[in-house]
Amino acid sequence: MSKSRLIGQAIPRQDAWAKVTGDLKYADDFSLPGMLYAKVCRSKHPAALLISVDISKAESLKGVRAVLTAKDVPRNETVTKFGQATDVRGGFEGLYRVLAEEGKKIRYIGEPIALVAAESEAIAEKAVELIEIQYELLPGVFDPEKAMKPGAYLVGEKNSNIVNEFGCITGDIDKGFKASEVIIQDRFEIPFIDHAYLEPEAGISWLDDYGTLNIRVSTQVIEHFRDVAEVLNLPHNKVRYIGTMIGGGFGGKEDITVESFIALLTLKTKKPVRLVYTREESLTTHCKKHGFIEKYKIGAMKNGKIVALEAHYIGNAGAYTYLTPWVGLYATVSASGPYKIPNVKIKTEMVLTNNIFASAFRGFGSNQANIGYESMMDELAKKLNMDPLEIRKINCMRTGDALSTTGQIIKTYIALPEAAEKAWEGLGEPTVLKDKNIKIGQGVAMGLMSYGRMTFLRDSSRCYVKLETDGSMILRSGIPDLGGGQISLLSQIAASELGVPIHKVKAFYTDSMLTPLAGTTTATRQTYMSGNAALKAAKIIRNNILNKAAEVLNVNPDQLDIISEKVVVKYDQSQYLALTEAIRVCNSSGIELFSEAQFNAPFTGIPDLTNIKGMTFPDFAFGAQAVEVAVDIETGVVKVLKIVSCYDVGKALNPTSVEGQMEGGSIQGLGYALTEDFSIKEGIPQTPSFTEYIIPTSLDSPDVKTIMIESGGGLGPYGAKGIGEPSFNNIVPAILNAIYDATGVRIHQIPATAERIIRSLKKENLK
Amino acid sequence: MEEYPLKITVNGKKINAMVYPEQSLLKFLRSKGFTEVKCGCEKGDCGICTVLMNGQTIKSCITLAIQANGKEILTAKSLEETEIGRKLQESFVNHGAIQCGFCTTGMLMAAKGYLDKKPVPDKEEIKKAISGILCRCTGYKKIIEAIYDVAVENYRMEGNGHV
Numbered sequence: 019m020s021k022s023r024l025i026g027q028a029i030p031r032q033d034a035w036a037k038v039t040g041d042l043k044y045a046d047d048f049s050l051p052g053m054l055y056a057k058v059c060r061s062k063h064p065a066a067l068l069i070s071v072d073i074s075k076a077e078s079l080k081g082v083r084a085v086l087t088a089k090d091v092p093r094n095e096t097v098t099k100f101g102q103a104t105d106v107r108g109g110f111e112g113l114y115r116v117l118a119e120e121g122k123k124i125r126y127i128g129e130p131i132a133l134v135a136a137e138s139e140a141i142a143e144k145a146v147e148l149i150e151i152q153y154e155l156l157p158g159v160f161d162p163e164k165a166m167k168p169g170a171y172l173v174g175e176k177n178s179n180i181v182n183e184f185g186c187i188t189g190d191i192d193k194g195f196k197a198s199e200v201i202i203q204d205r206f207e208i209p210f211i212d213h214a215y216l217e218p219e220a221g222i223s224w225l226d227d228y229g230t231l232n233i234r235v236s237t238q239v240i241e242h243f244r245d246v247a248e249v250l251n252l253p254h255n256k257v258r259y260i261g262t263m264i265g266g267g268f269g270g271k272e273d274i275t276v277e278s279f280i281a282l283l284t285l286k287t288k289k290p291v292r293l294v295y296t297r298e299e300s301l302t303t304h305c306k307k308h309g310f311i312e313k314y315k316i317g318a319m320k321n322g323k324i325v326a327l328e329a330h331y332i333g334n335a336g337a338y339t340y341l342t343p344w345v346g347l348y349a350t351v352s353a354s355g356p357y358k359i360p361n362v363k364i365k366t367e368m369v370l371t372n373n374i375f376a377s378a379f380r381g382f383g384s385n386q387a388n389i390g391y392e393s394m395m396d397e398l399a400k401k402l403n404m405d406p407l408e409i410r411k412i413n414c415m416r417t418g419d420a421l422s423t424t425g426q427i428i429k430t431y432i433a434l435p436e437a438a439e440k441a442w443e444g445l446g447e448p449t450v451l452k453d454k455n456i457k458i459g460q461g462v463a464m465g466l467m468s469y470g471r472m473t474f475l476r477d478s479s480r481c482y483v484k485l486e487t488d489g490s491m492i493l494r495s496g497i498p499d500l501g502g503g504q505i506s507l508l509s510q511i512a513a514s515e516l517g518v519p520i521h522k523v524k525a526f527y528t529d530s531m532l533t534p535l536a537g538t539t540t541a542t543r544q545t546y547m548s549g550n551a552a553l554k555a556a557k558i559i560r561n562n563i564l565n566k567a568a569e570v571l572n573v574n575p576d577q578l579d580i581i582s583e584k585v586v587v588k589y590d591q592s593q594y595l596a597l598t599e600a601i602r603v604c605n606s607s608g609i610e611l612f613s614e615a616q617f618n619a620p621f622t623g624i625p626d627l628t629n630i631k632g633m634t635f636p637d638f639a640f641g642a643q644a645v646e647v648a649v650d651i652e653t654g655v656v657k658v659l660k661i662v663s664c665y666d667v668g669k670a671l672n673p674t675s676v677e678g679q680m681e682g683g684s685i686q687g688l689g690y691a692l693t694e695d696f697s698i699k700e701g702i703p704q705t706p707s708f709t710e711y712i713i714p715t716s717l718d719s720p721d722v723k724t725i726m727i728e729s730g731g732g733l734g735p736y737g738a739k740g741i742g743e744p745s746f747n748n749i750v751p752a753i754l755n756a757i758y759d760a761t762g763v764r765i766h767q768i769p770a771t772a773e774r775i776i777r778s779l780k781k782e783n784l785k
Numbered sequence: 786m787e788e789y790p791l792k793i794t795v796n797g798k799k800i801n802a803m804v805y806p807e808q809s810l811l812k813f814l815r816s817k818g819f820t821e822v823k824c825g826c827e828k829g830d831c832g833i834c835t836v837l838m839n840g841q842t843i844k845s846c847i848t849l850a851i852q853a854n855g856k857e858i859l860t861a862k863s864l865e866e867t868e869i870g871r872k873l874q875e876s877f878v879n880h881g882a883i884q885c886g887f888c889t890t891g892m893l894m895a896a897k898g899y900l901d902k903k904p905v906p907d908k909e910e911i912k913k914a915i916s917g918i919l920c921r922c923t924g925y926k927k928i929i930e931a932i933y934d935v936a937v938e939n940y941r942m943e944g945n946g947h948v
Binding site: 039266296501684707 | 820821822823824825826827828830831833860861862864865873874877878879880881883884885886887888889890893912913915916917918919920921922923924925926927928929
C-alpha cells in the first residue's frame, strides 16, 4: 500500500538541512532596510500604583523615533486568547493589558510600562533609562495561600485573588474514607519553572505597500493576528502574521510576546521595528509553569484496592490570568491519574499573586497532578508493604474504563499496566557500586495525558494540498513548527497518500493570510488535528486521480493505488499510469488536483466547572517512565543513571521524531525533578540567567531508552496519538520514587536538590 | 568612544573593520551577516554561539571582537568546505539530532573542534566536548550518537582498527 512507503519511516525532516547549514533565518536573523530597534521599559516593583510616566527626556534623546505609553495604545485592555475563534467566557478569558496604565496597579516586576523605538539598540536602551516613573509602592502578596485569605492584598482590580475554582466529585468521598482500611495523607510543593528555550523572544514588523501590518515572529499561535488587530483597533485582515521556525517554545511562546509592542511602534513610526529580548528579559518576563500546593488523601483496602481519593490544589497563577483557567481544569481532570477509584473529590483553586504570571508550559496542569498522585501511589505501596508496580496494576484503568474524575470513557486502547511493566523491565538489574555512600534506587511512574484541545474549545485545523503538472506537490498550512517536525510530518502524510517522494514536496507554512489556519502548536494537537486535515485534503485529490485513472486503465478505482509516482493496478503492477500522466489527464478534463480540507475535533458544551463531567478532551495518551538513580548520602547529590520511557504512541508516523520527543521530554523532566526552580522572593526573581536557573547539560543526561507501543488506536492519522507533552509526564515522580527507593526519604518539595535531600535524610535519621 | 581597527579572517575570508572595544565577537559576526552564529544569552551560559578561533572552540558572546584580531574564525558556514564538516551535517540530519535547531550550529562547531583532534571515539568524551552547549529539545542522545558515528568513521579512515 502507498501508506507504507512513507508512514512509519524515519525520514529526515525537511527543515533539517537549513538548520545544519545555518541558512535558516530565525526571528532575530531577519532585518529590513531602515529598521528601528525596540526596547521595553518595565516596572522595577512587584506591587505599586503607577502614578506617572514622564517620557520627555527619552523622547528628546537623539536617535529616538518613538516612545509610547498606555495612552498611545488604541485598545490597551482586551482579553487573552490563544487561537480560539470564539470567546468561551465563563471566566476563561483573562485581561490582556498591553502596557501598565497610570492610576492602576502594577502587578509584577518586569510589567511593561513604555516602549521605545530608536536608530540603534544602544540608543533605545539609553532612552529606556531616561523614562521617569513615579510609583506608590504597595504591599503586594506573593504566597498563594496568603493571597486566598479574606482581606488579603488584592493583586488586580477584582475583589478576590481567586481566578477560578474547579471541582470533580464521584461517588461519596466520606463513605469512601470510612470504608477504607488504611488512609494516607501528604502535601507537595511544586515551584514555578521556566521553559528555557534557547531562542529568546523575537520579532520584526513592517507596513507593506498597502498599509497592511506584517509581523514576522517566533510564535506558537499565528491566530494572535486577531488579538493584535484588536489592540490596534484595526480590521483583522489588516494584520498579517508570518511565523518563523521556532527556536523552542514548550508553551512559552503561546501567549503574545513582542508582537503588540513592535506593531504599535511600526504604526507610529511607519518603519520596520525589531525587538529581541535579552536572556534576562526572557527569563524574568515571560510566563512560568504554575507553581502548585497539593494536599492528597487516599483511602485503600489492605489488598491494595483504592476506594477514595481526595485532592486539593492551589495553583499560583502569578500576576495575570492568561491561560490559568485552562491549566486549572487540566489539573483537576487529571488529578486521579489513570486509576479506577469509586469515590473521588477534587478541588482546585487558581490564585493571583504579585509574581510573574504563569501560563502555558508543556503538560499544562497535568504534570503537577501526576507528581502528586504518583508520589502517593508509592506511599501507599509502602504503607501496605506492597511492590510499587503491583499497587499500580491493582488500580489502573484498562481499555474501556472511564476517568475517575469526569467519568469520560476512553474509547481507545489503554496501554496500562503494559507501559509500566515494559518500562520497569527495560531498567534491568540495579547497578552495583562499591562506594558505601552511594545508594542506588529504582522508581516507576505512570500516567495519562490528553492530546488535542479541550473539546469545548471546538477546535479545527485546515490544510491545502496541490499537485503540480510535473508531479511535485505544494502543501500549505498555517502550522507553526516548534522543532517537533510539525511541518515535515504534514508533507509526509500528504506525500504518502499521493505516491509522491518526499523531496518533491514543498511546504509553505505559518502565514496567517496565505496559508490555511491550522490552529496553535500547543496541546499536543498538531499530529492529531493538522495531520488529519492534511490526510483529508490529500485523500480528496487521491480520489479524483484514482477515478480518472480508472477510466483510462479500464478498472475500478478501488483496484488502484498510487505508489512511487505511479497509479498502479493493485493486482498487476505492470499495468499503471505514470502520476504525471494522470495529472495531465485530470488537468485536461477539468478535474481538481488541489484541495483545502478542514478537520474538526469532537465538539462539546462547557462543563459545570464545580463538578466537571463527561468528555473534556478528545482522547488521552498512556505511558510510563522508569528511572534508576544514584544518591550520595553524604552530599545529597542525585545522579540519574538510567531512564526508560515507554508510551503507546498509537502509530509512530516518523519514529525518529517520536523518539526525539520521548528523549527530550524525559531530560526536560529530569531538570524539573532535580534542579529547576524559578525562585521568586517577595516578587523579585532570583534566577535571571542560566547561571542560576540550571537546566540539564549533556553530562547530566543519561541515554534515554525509548519503548514505543503501537496500538494503532489513536485518533490521529493512521491511528497515531500525540506524544509531545505526554513524554514530559511521569519522569518527575519516577525520579522522586527512585530517590525514595534509594534512601527511604520522600521529597515533598521539588526540585530535589542536594540540600533538600540532606535535610530530609537528617530528619529521617532522627525518627 | 574610540573605534579600533580589526583584521579578522572568517571562514577563509579576510575582513577589515572598525569596532568598539566592548563589542562582542558574536555581535560583530552577526552584524556582518554571519547569522548562523546564534545568540542565546550573551553571558557565556548557553554556548550556542560557539565558533572555532584558531581551531579552539570559544563562546563568541564572551569573546571581544578585538580579541579575535589577526585570528581565524570558523562558523557553521565553513562546515560544507571540509569533509568532516559535511559528514557531521549529514549525520545530524540522519540521526534526527536536530529539533528546533537553535543550538545546532553551536553543537556542530563543538563537534568539529572535538573531531579535529582526531580522538579515539568515546561517548563520554563527546558528552564533555558538548557540555558547554545547552539543548532543551533533544535530551542530547541523538546529538551524541550523530557525533559518535562520524568519529568512528574518521577513526577507521585514519587507518585505525575498530573502536
